[in-house]
Amino acid sequence: MAAVKLELIRPSSGTERATVADQAGAETDPLADLARQSLYYMAMMREVEDRIERKLYRQGKVVGGVYVGRGQEAIPVGSGLAVRPDDMLFPSHRDMALFLIRGVSARQIFAQYMGRVDGLTNGRDGNMHMGDLSKRLVAIISAMAASIPVAAGAAMGMKYQGKDTVTVVYFGDGATSRGDWHEGINLASVQKAPLVLICNNNQYAYSTPLSKQMACANVADRAPGYGIPSEVVDGNDVLAIHEASRRAIAHARAGHGPFLIECKTFRMTGHSAHDPADYVPKHLFAEWSAQCPIARLEKKIIERGWASVEEVASIRARVVRESDEAVEAAEKSPYPDASTLLDNLYEK
Amino acid sequence: MAAVKLELIRPSSGTERATVADQAGAETDPLADLARQSLYYMAMMREVEDRIERKLYRQGKVVGGVYVGRGQEAIPVGSGLAVRPDDMLFPSHRDMALFLIRGVSARQIFAQYMGRVDGLTNGRDGNMHMGDLSKRLVAIISAMAASIPVAAGAAMGMKYQGKDTVTVVYFGDGATSRGDWHEGINLASVQKAPLVLICNNNQYAYSTPLSKQMACANVADRAPGYGIPSEVVDGNDVLAIHEASRRAIAHARAGHGPFLIECKTFRMTGHSAHDPADYVPKHLFAEWSAQCPIARLEKKIIERGWASVEEVASIRARVVRESDEAVEAAEKSPYPDASTLLDNLYEK
């Protein structure tokens, strides 16, 4: 079995990679590497989340709310591989791959969910409520859309500092109904701040379908109201998301202000681990499972010859192996000591 | 001098008046009456506000914040004469005429500003922070746009009750930046509630010009983002506003959901009585004073023969007389007694 060349993409600061075009190609195709990287990260996100939701949660090792991005992996991966390391990311609760891409280990993520000291929050918070400023990853708070004004401010800060970095903020369709969503985008638009807004429109917010969330057809229909451009993208096509992200990021980086990307996708799970999602018509799950972003990418990789069947299988195997190791290591991480309860509320 | 036929318009519940078309006409022209009513209410609003801002405030008889709608009188008057008495109004701080049209007397308004018991709030609140549920007038709170969700709820309530009434809510350009503005319109749109939204875009919010408030050209550009229709209207043309209001109200009354009207106008004064508005380029005041909605209507009335010069003069005289009497009466109204301080926080 041929070894997979899988050097993780960490585009060096300051250089944009060549534009990705949807051209068929051989091993030398610039898309080949991107596609394989994407496959790895999507598969890894799926595997890690599956273990959390379907194993650790049921075993009682993970407690509290568990939200996964099953079926939506293309969104954080396609966009996450388009940013530079010095760009700032505000992931939503379904964008775990952004953490993996930024070098947060699966072990740390499992530890986070299990409330151990090796999680990013030292047990103070759970699940995707995690961040690491040194990696330019900002932790969400629960309140949907609260990240948008904060991301707007980060983008304003970049402009203030004369940097050519951008801020990318992620949110769901439901979050668009919050006042903060509006205030944040409006402020960023007026300030022409380098903010890329990525919506995962998975058509549900908890049990609430789009039709009860908004009266317009697309989230992107709101962009003109802020004087900003937008694009609607197939949310299950990682390469399409990557391309759209590159365009949006280039726009923001060039000083033209915010850009909104709407990724049409579907939440292939309940809202959280305890939700059987009985309110979702069964046929929707069936239809969308045919659109699995991972399966679609694998198919394309094979078709285009970007990797062999064996190579793909080895990526899958690697993902399983890394997850096994990570869970094991995370379980060894201790719980925070009760004596630390009062630490670090204020500085010093 | 011919007596002016000036029976105030109080369209009876349930009947829509004939569509107003911009046709020239004689005394029998249906527009004649509307035009004269409009002139009276606009002039009255101007007169009452002038006295408050330029006399009573400077005399120290009115204290606190004083915001007037000078130059914007066409907006409350044009729309206020288009609603039915059983429709619900949420005036902004520059829509005094709505109170006059609904039968709140100038005496009560002066008393309100002077903190007397005959004001609508019994001295508990000041200026345009007033309402009267029995007249279907809802008092604003200071927080800009806070009325929008509340108006959405009133409209939802009308639908719940199976009524064919509508709710009309007023706000400025600056208010559109608040989260509440977005949440309220979105909710009303999803619920297809009978809500008419009337924006007075006077191009400033306090000292902040439009360019620092929003990055789109028109507030109306946001309507598609809520899946609702909109119209941009000359905010200094009372008959145009009347017509647009009738269309919007008919839309909402028919069960088609919210409608947004944007009235382009200009604030012919400082933000409040203490603000000299030095930040407004002088030429703008000059240009817009030529657009005075009262002068424009007077001119049209004479041109079309809807009233004679004498009739117009007599409306003006009546306004002065009524204001004189109202101020005098209001000054006789006592201040609230300190012993009432704790009353009516809760029922009983």
Next chain:
Amino acid sequence: MTTTYVDAIRQGISEEMERDPNVFLLGEDIGVYGGAFKVTQGLLERFGERRVVDTPISESAIVGAAIGASFMGLRPVAEIQFADFISCGFDQIVNFAAKCRYRWNAPAPIVVRAPCGGGIHGGPFHSQQNEAWFAHTPGLKVVLPATARDAKGLIKSAIRDNDPVIFFEHKALYRRIKEEVPEDDYSVPIGKANIFREGKHITVVTYSAMVHVAAEAAEILDKDGISVEIVDLRTLTPLDEETILASVRKTSKALVLHEANLTGGFGGEITARITEKAFEDLDGPVLRLAAPDVPVPFSTPLEEAYLPNTQKLLEKLRWLAAY
């Protein structure tokens, strides 16, 4: 019939909906899904979409719309999915709803229901106990039932009340307590505390889930001959000062217990009232037990260390008894 706290609330709401066609519900995921905690389960089927309205994620609009609908004569009951998100609708509650009767005589008879409290591994944003913000806002009534019986009786009173009521339901109680709840139409008055347990030596003033912590401690202390009286406030505002003072005058010692953070919590208010008005009756300092001044942490050992519990309470009560 023995009924859980969550079923009791549902019963109360549903009886009021039967009684008064103006009562309707609005909130996120309260319809088909029956609410995050299933408080409204089955009500959509029973009362239809008109009276059980699923809204967008818009806490400010939910509260605001409730106020507007109440101006039309309706009786809206709004659900905030977690009390933690009530901050997103804060202005509508404290500035619009709370002040409209006082300002212009326009009552806003709304109920805002919010599941509060920790003990379910919810972390900093699904565990908050933030009643003190509202108890400091004149014009609101703040209600926190501790028992199933009170939960039903108080939600009914809240819906009938002609002023805005913030109704905090403790999440950890929803399915943990079960008791006899009358099936007939009864209500529990807002503004009346309840002597949850009679005692002679120390008064514990508390509310919400902490009532049960107090009860546990009281049972234990009974064996040591320390008799604890428990005052379950049930309502913070308007506060039933009389019941508190009467109890303290009898026992001469008092401890105030709540799950909210200590500093600026409502415990300070109760302590201050006791100190000012029953000073001569006190045989010891008024103590407080509350959560420490940090956000509610997620991980089990931290959350356990955070929450006030029987052990911590016993320690303080024993100290006070010996004073």
Next chain:
Amino acid sequence: MTTTYVDAIRQGISEEMERDPNVFLLGEDIGVYGGAFKVTQGLLERFGERRVVDTPISESAIVGAAIGASFMGLRPVAEIQFADFISCGFDQIVNFAAKCRYRWNAPAPIVVRAPCGGGIHGGPFHSQQNEAWFAHTPGLKVVLPATARDAKGLIKSAIRDNDPVIFFEHKALYRRIKEEVPEDDYSVPIGKANIFREGKHITVVTYSAMVHVAAEAAEILDKDGISVEIVDLRTLTPLDEETILASVRKTSKALVLHEANLTGGFGGEITARITEKAFEDLDGPVLRLAAPDVPVPFSTPLEEAYLPNTQKLLEKLRWLAAY
């Protein structure tokens, strides 16, 4: 040089902007207009549009953007035009800013300035004194200067502080007080109370504009041989409990005074700490004087009846002195 409270704050901000290029301002009408109260007047001309940012009417975005900019290493100073509108940015303050250091070690060194308080005929929405909400939120520092000297020293400390500071400026003080304020670079520490006036018989614990009411009363009582010590808290959280307790232990009597509504106000917290920790030292009940539990009314006779004043304070202090 004698300087007003408003000028002192402006000086403090402007010195910090000179010192640290990362300090910038954002808020409504703070640029060309210089702010509703002219606190930032002249700063646009001096520091340019990059560092003095006029925003849309978006309190939540103002606070949120400040947080985000602080994550980039900047030092944002946000102005909320009136403290009454802070409710519109409430969630960003209490849930984002307050909790990020504790949760994931991401400090949010922001300052949120808000003009508060009554006495200017502002009515229910331009007179609020709502510091207690924030003092009940762990992770925030709550500062309310009473003098020009402290206002300058504390705004400088607030800007240099590595945690979120809510800085309440009392509107009625802006131009009413004038005093010697050092022109050189000094700062006043956050978290330290000040003995505003020494005395022997009664301690008045207070802050913000009420310090001056207390001072007036103290002068009057001096003539009757009643010596009042005034503790000006300056910061509510972190609270300088030591200074309070030391004073009360000395005088044996205490009254807590604030302009905010009584119930649930921070006075309860102070009373509770005194009662718990200096119980044996007390020679009388700890009293409170605060505004009654209604919104701030507009009309002059009502507002006068509403605000705590020297007369009301004298009455309580005399009663306490005679106790």
